[in-house]
Amino acid sequence: MLDAGQALEVLLALGQRHDAGADLRVWRTAALLVAELVAGQQLLPALERDGPRLRATWRPRPVPATATRIANLSRAMPALCRAVVQYPAAAPAPRILLDHFLAAGADALVRDLAAADATMAERLARWQAEPQSPGAAWMASLVGPEAQVALQGQTAEELFQAWQEWSGPEHVAGDEVFRIAFRLEPPADPGAPWGLSYLLQAVDDPTILVPAAQIWRERGQTFYYMDRHFTQPQERLLRALAFAARLVPPIEESLHSKAPEQASLTLAQAFVFLKDAAPLLEQSGFGVLVPTWWGGAGRLKARARTQEVRPRTRKRQTNLSFEQMVNFRWELSLGDHPISREEFEQLVALKEPLVQVRGEWIVLDPQQARQALTLFDQGGEMSVAQALRMGLSGESEPLPGGVTFAGIEAEGALGEMLGNLREAHQLEELPQPKALRGELRPYQRRGFSWLHFMRHYGLGACLADDMGLGKSIQAIALLLHERATAPKGGPSLIVCPTSVTGNWQRELTRFSPTLRVLVHQGTERARGDQVATAAARQDVVITSYKLLARDREALTAINWRLAILDEAQNIKNSDTRQAQAARALRAEARIALTGTPVENRLTELWSIMAFLNPGYLGGETDFRRTYARPIERAGDQEAAERLRHLTGPFILRRLKSDPTIINDLPEKIEMKVFVPLTQEQATLYEAAVRDALEQIAVADAEGEELRRRGLVLAMLTRLKQICNHPAHFLKDGSELRGRSGKLERLSEMLEELLAANDRALIFTQFTEMGALLEQYLSQQLLTEPLFLHGGTPARERDRMVRRFQAAEGPPFFILSLKAGGVGLNLTHASHVFHFDRWWNPAVEDQATDRAFRIGQTRNVQVHKFVCGGTLEEKIDAMIEGKRALAAQVLGAGEQWLTELSTAQLRDLVALRREEISE
Structure with a gap:
């Protein structure tokens, strides 16, 4: 039998097991939610009665996004998760079981983290040395190994009552059927007050809203509405409004009415409600409805406009390098309306947090607006790599005054590159090379065309097709196209596991007999300066990862036309000698072939991308902090989406099950x-x-x-x-x-x-x-x-x-x-x-x-x-x-x-x- 902490440790250590059953996958997801609750501080310190004594616990208090995921997980829970009793009727409800797991897991995880923290250990010792202090006793039981509070009698009761008053009554926001909601409505006249209406909102269908006026017309102890019920509606509405008035003082004024239906807010109070009170009310379980423009459309935005890339020489440059610099300047807009410096200075002079611009309400925090003014004087240079990261991810470093980054407007080659990367899957297909022996399937021709498209812009590309879809023949088609369009270019290098060097040699002989191929392998292989001499006479050189590391000095001294890594997961550990040697290769373009760009850890993806496009994802330490840890440990979906936007244009992933692929395949493929x-x-x-x-x-x-x-x-x-x-x-x-x-x-x-x-x-x-x-x-x-x-x-x-x-x-x-x-x-x-x-x-x-x-x-x-x-x-x-x-x-x-x-x-x-x- 495992305790909560041990169960959590086992589940988090499982990883994405292919052989895990549906019930185990649910519990691992629940364990990730526990980690997210703790990492996001979505917890409330609590007290529970344990006979005559008290127990200190940590209760989950999820933000709305997390609460939605918890609700979805409870609905997806298979019956096997509840098969812990002899009779099915006695099995706990899915949500009750999940809530209990989350509470027990979060409590155990906080205590484990506290035990591993030397500073917390010192504090715990001090608190335990003050057993008569209610606060010290409560803190000691919250982070120590024992949950029972070392207090009894009247002292314990007073602590419990104080905690109740501090935390608010249970279910103050409502129950599992209805909850109290607040809707903020802007006035038609900018000088008029804002309205904050009181409503009942159905938990299972948030579109069902009942005005407070309808509640006050009810006379019974239970309010019925569309097969739903809410007991003691008037009393509970008043109690909820009294609680909310702590956060929104204008609500207290409305309570002087016998049947309060809404509160009136000044413009400044409306802004405070939107900025501070609304999130706190949501965390307390209330429903909050705010104008759509508050979500971002009506905020101050800044767009970086870049100018043409300066060529390094007077000759026309076809490819961009990640190290090249571009000039840029900031352009500001309010909502969707561009704004000049003069207009903006006039709005800042109003010193109002919310202003109307061309009939639309815009958020303009006075203090932040003054800071945002400095953007008109900023600009300068950024690297092509930085511009690509910002353009593809839609993110930048934090801007002054809380300004929202709205993307990049790029000119010239950089603008063309960004535009084409966003629409890469609509690229024009090339005919297959005439020298290719065999016929490319439609999806293979698309893959070959994509590799050439990336090569044209000097960008590293990862072809991540499923095993058996023919990654090698698509790469061979590119090699033939390269020689046909630029016959005087240098040789290309293929690096693969030792076990498939023979495969590559045979595939090249079979599909491209006109290419001159050298296998750099065996005791008779060229050494030192002879490697460059031997390679210069070839179109393609094949070697293994082991020899890449062993002959690194000779192989990295050559300027390769293409550097192709087959089974690129062999460089997934960035600190290995072969991964370091791969990153040291000099090549006009780099290609990775792998069916598994990520096997166990996201840092494997970083290692492959560091070979393909050095510097694009930043350093490995920053990558771990920004993406790997939030995604792997806490299931951060926003971080995962940002990473997808950053890396997606550089990875072509096709599965055998894709409709566009499966129709191209024969029923049986032998190799x-x-x-x-x-x-x-x-x-x-x-x-x-x-x-x-x-x-x-x-x-x-x-x-x-x-x-x-x-x-x-x-x-x-x-x-x-x-x-x-x-x-x-x-x-x-x-x-x-x-x-x-x-x-x-x-x-x-x-x-x-x-x-x-x-x-x-x-x-x-x-x-x-x-x-x-x-x-x-x-x-x-x-x-x-x-x-x-x-x-x-x-x-x-x-x-x-x-x-x-x-x-x-x-x-x-x-x-x-x-x-x-x-x-x-x-x-x-x-x-x-x-x-x-x-x-x-x-x-x-x-x-x-x-x-x-x-x-x-x-x-x-x-x-x-x-x-x-x-x-x-x-x-x-x-x-x-x-x-x-x-x-x-x-x-x-x-x-x-x-x-x-x-x-x-x-x-x-x-x-x-x-x-x-x-």
């Missing part, structure tokens, strides 16, 4: 995933080949045909196991992480699927490898994969299928190819992984059809893993060459391989060392 062997795998592979070929040669010499076939099959099995993982071959129960190219790549791809809330089937022909995958995924991805193999009982097999097909089922299902290849309906999977190959297309297709079958509503992506440079790649090429006759020519399984001659076998299993990972 090869080429991965390198690790050094350990390569050593084991060559040793196994050497020993097996020696034994096969002996069997050849002795004419033992049957024994030879057995040796060939045994060799193939051992090599497959080595390609899978050294621990699979050695069977020694050793560490799994970092030793297999296949397993590392599978882990990377499954992490992306988790972020997208997708599900996958993972096939292997080895039960032992399935067990290793189950162990690894459980440890590394903190998930619970299912594992079905030949030894699984029929009843357990059916249970697994039902679990996976359930709405909240596990994300991954590992299956041995023989046990899971037929007879199953697993349509909740949209991805199929063949971790190792059966080398028979019909068998693989049959396994794939566990997901790609009637009942499947999504496109299925099939990923076939191949270790580059090994027999797996060579056999795959043989299969592809004979695929049309595969069933007849290749037969079932691997028996056809035993018919190869020893020379053919030696060529088949020979390892290409250049494919080995460093």
